Amino acid sequence: MKKKFDYIVYIGRFQPFHNAHAEIVEEAQQLADRVILLIGSHNQPRTIENPWTTNERHEMIYQTLGWDSTGLTDYVADRRYNDQHWVKSVQNTVASLIEKDLNKRPRNDPLNQGYPERTKKPKIAIIGHKHDETSEYLEMFPQWEFIEVGSIDGVHATDIRAAYFDPQCPRGRRFWTPTCDGTLVDEANEFIKDHVPSVIFKHLISWRASNEYAYLDDQYQFIKNYDGSKYDPSYNTTDAVVIQSGHVLLVQRRAQPGKGLWALPGGFINRHERVIPAMLRELREETKLKVPEPVLKGSIKDSNVFDDPYRSLRGRTFTHAYLIELKDGVPPQEETK
Incomplete structure (x- = not known):
């Protein structure tokens, strides 16, 4: 057939x-x-x-x-x-x-x-x-x-790696616990065994005795115990400077700080998001601009980072701004605020 x-x-x-x-x-x-x-x-x-x-x-x-x-x-x-x-x-x-x-x-x-x-x-x-x-x-x-294809069993490789590198305190969704107890080691191994082919499970267990695993375990413990509190917090945002026929696209702030003021469309970059996708997402969310994404990407003419330490009342905030020049035409009249 x-x-x-x-x-x-x-x-x-x-x-x-x-x-x-x-x-x-x-x-x-x-x-x-x-x-x-x-x-x-x-x-x-x-x-x-x-x-x-x-x-x-x-x-x-x-x-x-x-x-x-x-x-x-x-x-x-x-x-x-x-x-x-x-x-x-x-x-x-x-x-x-x-x-x-x-x-x-x-x-x-x-x-x-x-x-x-x-x-x-x-x-x-x-x-x-x-x-x-x-x-x-x-x-x-x-x-x-x-x-x-849908989610087959709700388990991802991230969960398996978490249980593999930290069997005494697995970070996988099914195994996260606020207390680390050695009794979880067997439970973590059972979790891995349930979700990988048997030949791979045997390999993973034996690989724990390798120098490569020791190196990665040291790296894992460093990341797990890493303390970034000694550094001042900073934030990353992105803005879109959209220009068409001499007009600049602005939005009116709906909340503090700066409630009621006119501003460039933009916002915070999500943890696992790249800058340009974040800029385009914020632009669509705040303006409902009906321009296809490939056109917006292709219209980016310049970019810059604005890093004055006092530019935002929220704290140290870096913004990544992108200049988007659209072809001449009648700019859309949006009522979104």
Whole structure:
């Protein structure tokens, strides 16, 4: 029976590869002839966020899945400050894997029709779960159909790493407790065992005796006990300076400080948010400006940081301002305050 897709792309850090990952792979295998698994955060230094190297994750995945020719695996490096570069890297990697796969297929395969030009384009999809802002990459490939998978058991790799590095006081959602008690060690191990494939569980337990684990455990304890109270608190905000036909877009403050005054649309940057997305979010929330996001991004002409220590009554506040110049036209008359 012919499957709906020729290839499904699944991207993840897999730190570590757990049962929910395996279930997503299984669902992808039911929908496509080939599953392309891209291991992210390639060539990163070991940290408590990225404990295992690309090769170690690759080995754990293969030991779990036992893939044959229906599974294709490669890696992709992070490009934290250049999404377009990262997207292009993913597209090129996928294209290369598909090319290698097609070359292994017989010439009479439907996807090799018209070889070597191959007139038939493979049908590609991308699969994943949009659980927070770290999943925004799933929307960066409009040429591939997106397959949404729900939260399978509510457990993420973050929870597993928390229980793994701090078994006496796990930080995972199911195990957080205000008191640290050694009796939780076995409970934490059971939690890990319940949510990772058996071959990976064995690897994780034995890996605790390695020098690499000792290094990361030291790092974990430093972060856990880190005291930043000796530094004065500071805040990060962002503002949008939107200009069209000589007009500047302003909002009227609804609350103190400065209630009733006119100001640039902007606000605080969320903890896990980048600056430009925060600026665009605040701009939409405060003005309801009906300009597509790609147009706004493409209209950014300049940016600057304003850091006068006394610029805000709230305390030390840095604001990252972006100049957006829209094409000439009649500026919208908004009543939003």
